Amino acid sequence: MSAPRMEVHAFGLRFANPVLTASGTFGYGSELAGSCPLTALGGLVTKGISLAPRAGNPEPRICETAAGMLNSIGLANVGLRAFLEEKLPFLRDCGTRVLVNFFGETEDDYLRCAEGLSGHGPGIDGLELNISCPNVKAGGLEFGVVPEVAGRLCERVRGATDLPLVVKLTPNVTDVVALARACVQGGASGLSLINTLRGMAIDARTRRPRLARVFGGLSGPAIKPVALRLVHEVARARLGVPIIGIGGIMSGEDAAEFLLAGATLVQVGTASFVRPDAAARVAEELLGYCAAQQVSDVSELTGALA
Amino acid sequence: MRFFTAKVVESQDLGGAYSWLCLEGCEALAAASPGQFAMLRGWPGHDPLLSRAFSVLSTGPGTAEFLIRRVGRGSGLLGAARPGDPIRVVGPLGRGFPVATPEVTELLVAGGCGLAPLYFAARRAQAEGRRVRLLYGARQSCELVLADVLRARGVELQTATEDGSAGERGLVTALLERELAASTAGLRVLACGPEPMLRATREVARRHGVPCFLSLESPMACGVGACLGCAIPARDRPFLYVCKDGPVFAAEEVWP
Ligand SMILES: Cc1cc2nc3c(=O)[nH]c(=O)nc-3n(C[C@H](O)[C@H](O)[C@H](O)COP(=O)(O)OP(=O)(O)OC[C@H]3O[C@@H](n4cnc5c(N)ncnc54)[C@H](O)[C@@H]3O)c2cc1C
Ligand SMILES: Cc1cc2nc3c(=O)[nH]c(=O)nc-3n(C[C@H](O)[C@H](O)[C@H](O)COP(=O)(O)O)c2cc1C
Numbered sequence: 001m002s003a004p005r006m007e008v009h010a011f012g013l014r015f016a017n018p019v020l021t022a023s024g025t026f027g028y029g030s031e032l033a034g035s036c037p038l039t040a041l042g043g044l045v046t047k048g049i050s051l052a053p054r055a056g057n058p059e060p061r062i063c064e065t066a067a068g069m070l071n072s073i074g075l076a077n078v079g080l081r082a083f084l085e086e087k088l089p090f091l092r093d094c095g096t097r098v099l100v101n102f103f104g105e106t107e108d109d110y111l112r113c114a115e116g117l118s119g120h121g122p123g124i125d126g127l128e129l130n131i132s133c134p135n136v137k138a139g140g141l142e143f144g145v146v147p148e149v150a151g152r153l154c155e156r157v158r159g160a161t162d163l164p165l166v167v168k169l170t171p172n173v174t175d176v177v178a179l180a181r182a183c184v185q186g187g188a189s190g191l192s193l194i195n196t197l198r199g200m201a202i203d204a205r206t207r208r209p210r211l212a213r214v215f216g217g218l219s220g221p222a223i224k225p226v227a228l229r230l231v232h233e234v235a236r237a238r239l240g241v242p243i244i245g246i247g248g249i250m251s252g253e254d255a256a257e258f259l260l261a262g263a264t265l266v267q268v269g270t271a272s273f274v275r276p277d278a279a280a281r282v283a284e285e286l287l288g289y290c291a292a293q294q295v296s297d298v299s300e301l302t303g304a305l306a
Numbered sequence: 307m308r309f310f311t312a313k314v315v316e317s318q319d320l321g322g323a324y325s326w327l328c329l330e331g332c333e334a335l336a337a338a339s340p341g342q343f344a345m346l347r348g349w350p351g352h353d354p355l356l357s358r359a360f361s362v363l364s365t366g367p368g369t370a371e372f373l374i375r376r377v378g379r380g381s382g383l384l385g386a387a388r389p390g391d392p393i394r395v396v397g398p399l400g401r402g403f404p405v406a407t408p409e410v411t412e413l414l415v416a417g418g419c420g421l422a423p424l425y426f427a428a429r430r431a432q433a434e435g436r437r438v439r440l441l442y443g444a445r446q447s448c449e450l451v452l453a454d455v456l457r458a459r460g461v462e463l464q465t466a467t468e469d470g471s472a473g474e475r476g477l478v479t480a481l482l483e484r485e486l487a488a489s490t491a492g493l494r495v496l497a498c499g500p501e502p503m504l505r506a507t508r509e510v511a512r513r514h515g516v517p518c519f520l521s522l523e524s525p526m527a528c529g530v531g532a533c534l535g536c537a538i539p540a541r542d543r544p545f546l547y548v549c550k551d552g553p554v555f556a557a558e559e560v561w562p
């Protein structure tokens with residue numbers, strides 16, 4: 001049998017394979033490029049960008065938990081302008097697809113950021129809209145929890161850019177399908193899920209929370225079952241856009257599980273901290289899985305749950 | 307920075323919850339300078355999930371040594387590693403101590419497992435024929451690990467313990483105060499240890515007008531500047547990152 005076909009098409013883009021890196025776990029692309037060959041990836045997603053630079057939260061910002069970690073980085077980033085001037089040149093011919101993750105605290109922030117990231121040609125192939133961010137005007141409630149709010153944001157951002165627009169959903173909601181549907185009706189080209197699960201860790205001896213901000217986002221192998229369930233729920237709703245599955249992927253088989261649950265692409269996050277070449281290895285292992293399972297085209301796996 | 311699998315050639319329990327670990331297959335660490343570190347994991351699977359940061363203690367042909375204080379699960383597993391065990395390594399990482407010119411005399415101040423980068427600095431200074439002095443403090447004598455090795459190798463060493471079981475009774479910063487009161491000419495202070503000790507060291511050096519460099523710790527996920535988890539408050543901007551801007555900082559750069 002010839003080698004399995006790993007190429008996938010989604011949102012009008014061709015990806016060399018279905019494995020991307022997840023936002024916030026691979027810097028702006030150059031940090032880990034020396035240890036993780038970018039050409040071995042389907043693509044990379046940058047750290048979340050906002051209009052103005054953000055310093056981030058007080059420390060401690062991270063702590064390890066059972067088979068996972070909590071983070072409250074606070075969306076620290078260099079801001080739109082420095083991203084375009086200092087980070088984009090590297091991404092222009094980095095050898096893989098680039099999705100730029102972005103967010104705002106008001107609708108206007110989101111719009112201006114989307115506009116600012118558009119029209120640069122190579123280096124930005126698509127946008128990933130992070131809606132799990134506190135809405136300052138709505139008293140800090142996340143944009144991503146009320147379907148009408150999320151749908152309206154998507155609609156407005158859709159009008160501000162011609163780039164493929166993937167909307168990244170938070171798992172911290174009761175009805176993920178309602179949110180997903182609102183985003184697709186608002187014009188989302190695809191959906192990525194999941195972002196981190198809200199969590200907390202306490203040091204019993206000092207009686208203190210382990211994170212300065214008390215609550216943080218849980219990621220890593222611990223969240224995989226929850227992520228698979230959410231991906232599958234959204235896939236079963238057949239909303240007509242590709243899904244990017246994210247959450248605790250450490251191996252090629254983990255990636256295959258997300259494809260079977262209904263995803264077209266996957267992202268590897270926390271695993272890149274465990275070993276910098278994790279995403280490239282997941283891609284390689286997925287190829288091995290396909291060969292062993294006599295899958296001739298990786299796209300056959302999407303939604304192929306028995 | 308490289309990512310590779312090394313192998314334990316020798317491991318020793320030094321007492322006082324310290325282990326000494328010698329790895330082979332570490333050619334990539336040959337270029338490490340004192341103060342730089344590596345992310346290590348010596349266990350299969352995902353428990354613990356993240357690798358752990360350790361300062362390079364010294365390097366030899368193809369080898370690298372580490373001093374491990376066993377404080378939890380990750381350091382416990384590394385400390386218990388046996389010859390032949392594979393250890394995954396990312397390194398060398400971070401910014402080490404500034405390069406010393408021949409006119410500079412380094413005064414090294416170590417607290418507990420903060421010895422590791424200063425041991426490396428002391429050996430480097432000796433190799434380059436520069437005079438170097440080390441002030442080394444711990445809670446009790448059994449925690450003054452490798453002091454005998456350093457003495458045997460001719461490093462000028464003064465020790466202090468909080469319980470008075472070895473060296474002078476008291477804190478290592480008292481030794482520093484006395485040294486700086488005697489003379490400050492051409493001196494540069496390099497320090498590593500618990501945060502209260504580093505803050506006190508900075509204060510003593512500042513009072514005597516001596517340049518001071520601190521090697522800091524913080525929780526780390528990636529060690530390479532990708533996660534932004536290792537922030538520490540800084541003077542000229544809100545935060546610096548221990549893994550890429552440090553772990554060695556000029557004392558006045560941090561903790562405003
Ligand atoms: C740049 C850098 C260089 C380092 N160099 C060395 C070195 O050369 N030798 C060495 O022994 N250690 C060094 N450390 C500290 C080492 O990384 C930690 O002790 C280790 O990560 C603890 O992991 P664990 O799984 O054993 O403990 P965990 O299970 O993570 O923690 C167990 C307990 O230990 C406490 N703890 C965690 N970190 C530390 C710490 N840094 N110091 C004291 N207690 C802690 C925790 O609060 C907890 O109560 C360095 C750290 C950094 C950031
Ligand atoms: C340290 C850290 C920083 C993150 N930063 C972002 C971010 O800026 N934007 C975003 O949309 N998601 C961010 N995430 C979420 C990840 O992209 C991913 O959705 C989540 O970690 C789950 O995947 P994993 O279990 O493979 O890590 C971050 C995650 C971590 C651990």
Ligand code: FES
Pocket residue numbers: 525526527528529530531532533534535536547548549550
């Ligand atoms: S440990 Fe990840 S940025 Fe420093």
